Amino acid sequence: MMVSRRDVVRWTALSLVAPGRAIAQSVARAPRVSIYSAPAVKDALVAALVERGWVEGSNIVFEWHGAEGSEARIGEHLAVTPADVLVAGGPHRIRAAMGVTTATPIIGVDLESDPVAGGFVKTLARPGGNVTGIWMDLPELAGKQIQFLREVLPSLKRLGVVWDDQIGRPQYTELEAVSRIASISLQPAALRLTTEIDSVMKRLLISRPQAIVLLTAPVVFASLHRIAELALQSRLPSISPFSPYPSSGGLMAYGPDFPAMWRQLASYVDRVLRGARAGDLPVERPSKFSLIVNLKTAKDIGIVLPQSLVLRADEVIR
Secondary structure (H helix, E strand, O other): OOOOHHHHHHHHHHHHHHHHHHHHHHHHHOOEEEEEOOHHHHHHHHHHHHOOOOOEOOOEEEEEEOOOOHHHHHHHHHHHOOOOEEEEEOHHHHHHHHHHOOOOOEEEEEOOOOOOOOOOOOOOOOOOOOEEEEEOOOOOHHHHHHHHHHHHOOOOOEEEEEEOOOOOHHHHHHHHHHHHHOOOEEEEEEOOOHHHHHHHHHHHHHOOOOEEEEOOOHHHHHOHHHHHHHHHHOOOOEEEOOOOOHHHOOOEEEEEOHHHHHHHHHHHHHHHHOOOOHHHOOOEOOOOEEEEEEHHHHHHOOOOOOHHHHHHOOEEEO
């Protein structure tokens, strides 16, 4: 059989085009993960999934929706681009996803709610349905925030509280109980939208708090950097349960270790993509808690952190 020069050129061209076409087809068939969360969650989850063999553009596709209120369009998004897994950060997003689909697996991260009492799952061990994930449900953590602040400021009597009053009641109730025993008065300031943070902090500062505590809420997490800036400008000690807070300029954080929590989240996504049913995967609490302090912020606001506190810290930012 004779092969013409034209055939050789045509086959060579096809061999060069085919791999690209195969890759495109492979990506088109790859599972899709829709993420409704802050940017930091998306980036950390993508990185954690790489460790488990899921590489964006190769064998998995990510679709991120981080805009405030984007959960209202989950149904519209799923109709256009169906997802194999839906990741939702915070009770509002989880509940919105549950209202749209009972088929798509939903992996939630909720640091505010009781998952059973809140109706997210049937039981912790066997969630049932299509929802599972990481829930903290530790309102007593609010009491730890006061403990650390009192070590820094023994004369603490007026404490400002930044919280989302729509979802933070269990934490606030615990904070009230602990502050009552310690003879500390609370000055709460409710935050519901990130665009309100400056006005909320301005209103809070009128009450002349000696320190500020942040309670967990997605809107608080999204506002960490600005809250840290305003607390620093006012030379006020502040503490948050969100471990990234000190790296944003806040004084202290005590709460779930976020890198460890993102690895937990990636484990859920990985298991579901490999065939596990979300309803069969037990709900977990964050696996690790960390105390982080920022010595530079302490110096900038004119306080000295007790050496005993610094030595207990899991991370010290200098």
